[in-house]
Amino acid sequence: MTEAQQAKTNIRSYLLRRIQLGVISALLVGIAALAMAIVYGRMNPGADLQTDSSHRSDASEFDGSIIIDPPLAMPDFTLRDQSNKPLSLSDLRDNYVLITFGYTNCPDVCPLTLNEFRRVRNALGSSSEGVAFVFISVDGERDSPEALRNYFALRELDGIIGLSGEEDRVRALGTDYGLSFEMTKPDKRGGYLVNHTAGSFLLDPRGRWIRRYQFGLPSSRIVADLEGLLAS
Numbered sequence: 001m002t003e004a005q006q007a008k009t010n011i012r013s014y015l016l017r018r019i020q021l022g023v024i025s026a027l028l029v030g031i032a033a034l035a036m037a038i039v040y041g042r043m044n045p046g047a048d049l050q051t052d053s054s055h056r057s058d059a060s061e062f063d064g065s066i067i068i069d070p071p072l073a074m075p076d077f078t079l080r081d082q083s084n085k086p087l088s089l090s091d092l093r094d095n096y097v098l099i100t101f102g103y104t105n106c107p108d109v110c111p112l113t114l115n116e117f118r119r120v121r122n123a124l125g126s127s128s129e130g131v132a133f134v135f136i137s138v139d140g141e142r143d144s145p146e147a148l149r150n151y152f153a154l155r156e157l158d159g160i161i162g163l164s165g166e167e168d169r170v171r172a173l174g175t176d177y178g179l180s181f182e183m184t185k186p187d188k189r190g191g192y193l194v195n196h197t198a199g200s201f202l203l204d205p206r207g208r209w210i211r212r213y214q215f216g217l218p219s220s221r222i223v224a225d226l227e228g229l230l231a232s
Contacts, residue, residue, distance in 0.1 A: 064217035065225070071208035077173040079136065079163040082152055084145035087163060089207060092132040096229060097203040098222070101170075101179055101196055103139035104151040109198050109215060110135075114157055117200075119219040120226070121159055127230050128159065137164040138174075138181040138196045177201055177209075204229075 078088040089097070098117065102110030114135060121128045137143035143151075148162035164170075174181070174197075181196035202211035202225070213222060 063221075064214040065221060066212040068209050068212060071204060071206075071210045073206075073208050074176055074203060075173070076207075077169075079165040079169070079173075080145050082145050082149040082162040087161065089203075092134075093207060094205045095130055095132045096205060096226060097132045097134060097207075098200055098226075099134045099136060099177070099203065100198075100200040101136050101138050101174065101177075101181070102198075103137050103194050103196070104143050104147060105139065105191075106194070111155070113198065113200065113215065114155065114160065116219045116222070117160055118157060120222050123219065123223045124226060124230075127227065130230050131226060133160040135160055135162050136170065136174075137162070138167075138170055138179075139183075139194050140164045140167055140170060202226075 074089065076088055076090045078086050081087045098120070100110075100113050100117070102113060104110070117133045117135075121131070121133060124131065135148075137148065143162075143164045145162075145164065148164060151157075152160060152162055171179075171181075177197075179197045181194055184193045184195065186192045198215035199217075200213045200222075201209060202213065202222075204210045211225060
């Protein structure tokens with residue numbers, strides 16, 4: 001083999017290796033992206049908003065917060081709070097209401113969301129009196145008013161309202177918020193998880209839905225919104 005032929009062979013080998021490495025890299029990136037999507041979907045089922053796209057302020061610049069425009073009047077509902085007293089959404093009128101759905105046995109999303117609620121409330125200071133923070137359980141079987149009261153006391157979630165009720169009632173009221181949830185198959189000890197829509201929903205003092213916040217949005221973003229709304 002001449003030197004010219006050897007050189008061509010070396011070049012072809014080099015290019016072939018580069019192509020192979022490029023294909024492998026692309027495959028690895030694709031696999032990683034798919035894995036992240038699966039994990040995110042499990043952590044945050046129902047993450048895609050189920051409201052009409054016309055209610056988005058600007059879907060092309062989605063930053064984890066969506067303005068519901070025009071605001072949507074939300075139907076009233078009644079559940080029991082952590083003191084085992086009936087509480088209706090209409091009882092919270094004249095306040096902004098920040099709602100999230102979850103359950104006390106949740107291992108990750110719900111504790112993180114409640115931590116954010118606490119940060120928002122603390123950051124607002126005295127202005128937080130104009131905001132009702134509401135946690136609605138999607139696991140009424142285990143989250144009795146007493147269980148909610150003990151959980152909130154243990155985690156020092158002062159000023160946050162916990163509500164629970166029968167599964168059918170929660171499903172019915174959750175439909176208006178695009179809520180979905182399902183229990184996993186119980187383990188040998190009867191324990192189970194609940195896959196549910198994450199994030200939070202902000203209602204104005206007239207009981208109208210005005211904001212949708214994605215799970216993981218920094219509390220400072222919600223604080224900024226509330227400060228502006230409370231000052232207006």
